[in-house]
Amino acid sequence: MSDLLIRPYQPSDRARVRHICFVTGYIGEPVEWQWRDAESFSNIFTGYYTDAEPESALVAEIDGEVRGYLLGCIDSSKAWNPGTVVGRQITRRGIALRPGTAPFVWRALGDVVVDAAHKRLPAAAFSDPRWPAHLHIDLLRDARGRGVGAALIRRWLDTLRQAGVAGCYLETVAENTGAVAFFEAMGFEKRKKPIPAPGLRSPAGARHHVQLMVQSLQVGSGS
Numbered sequence: 001m002s003d004l005l006i007r008p009y010q011p012s013d014r015a016r017v018r019h020i021c022f023v024t025g026y027i028g029e030p031v032e033w034q035w036r037d038a039e040s041f042s043n044i045f046t047g048y049y050t051d052a053e054p055e056s057a058l059v060a061e062i063d064g065e066v067r068g069y070l071l072g073c074i075d076s077s078k079a080w081n082p083g084t085v086v087g088r089q090i091t092r093r094g095i096a097l098r099p100g101t102a103p104f105v106w107r108a109l110g111d112v113v114v115d116a117a118h119k120r121l122p123a124a125a126f127s128d129p130r131w132p133a134h135l136h137i138d139l140l141r142d143a144r145g146r147g148v149g150a151a152l153i154r155r156w157l158d159t160l161r162q163a164g165v166a167g168c169y170l171e172t173v174a175e176n177t178g179a180v181a182f183f184e185a186m187g188f189e190k191r192k193k194p195i196p197a198p199g200l201r202s203p204a205g206a207r208h209h210v211q212l213m214v215q216s217l218q219v220g221s222g223s
């Protein structure tokens with residue numbers, strides 16, 4: 001392994017974290033083919049973590065360069081409401097009108113209407129006192145498969161245990177089978193059936209699904 005350093009996030013990492021988020025945004029691959037606006041994408045997926053809770057973010061530096069991150073939230077009830085975050089991108093960034101994002105936004109709206117009718121809409125934000133914390137993790141391709149993700153997760157879970165946090169959840173794309181296997185190897189369990197993700201499609205046009213995963217952290221707490 002080259003020189004790996006897992007360290008706390010610093011404000012100077014912000015642009016790099018946002019870049020990694022965008023180039024890994026579709027199941028670990030660039031998301032540009034279905035969301036052509038890095039600014040709004042990173043605002044939605046990294047904004048809270050870098051700007052409101054930076055003390056819970058970690059980065060993986062390999063040979064002196066940040067190649068991955070874990071963005072954490074200790075108390076998910078404090079995280080920005082996802083609906084509000086997206087709404088802000090509609091009013092401030094014009095994502096419902098921009099050619100690079102509007103098709104996704106309107107498709108998502110259509111999905112919400114259909115999925116609501118079928119009672120299969122994901123909750124705006126997961127909330128359960130057994131798993132108050134959550135995380136996002138992404139590594140650039142050349143940093144994968146050599147223990148970097150495991151090192152980030154272990155460091156985050158140790159922090160949570162030391163803080164007495166009951167448990168941690170995450171949401172991943174069910175079709176991202178490599179990520180699901182990784183999280184299971186890290187002690188997370190699937191919880192509930194996968195739910196269709198509004199707007200998101202495969203290159204062939206198939207819908208993707210959100211898989212909730214949880215891990216209890218305190219001795220004696222069951223999932």
Ligand SMILES: CC(C)(COP(=O)(O)OP(=O)(O)OC[C@H]1O[C@@H](n2cnc3c(N)ncnc32)[C@H](O)[C@@H]1OP(=O)(O)O)[C@@H](O)C(=O)NCCC(=O)NCCS
Nearest residue numbers: 028138139144145146147148149150172178179181182185
């Ligand atoms: C998912 C991700 C964070 C995993 O990090 P990683 O550094 O590649 O994983 P590690 O090398 O630390 O693997 C730890 C264990 O997880 C398991 N694992 C990791 N990737 C796996 C895969 N693709 N398939 C099956 N098991 C896998 C293995 O059991 C591995 O243990 P081993 O080293 O004994 O084989 C990373 O691959 C990544 O960023 N992928 C793209 C973005 C992504 O999918 N993020 C998650 C979105 S929620």
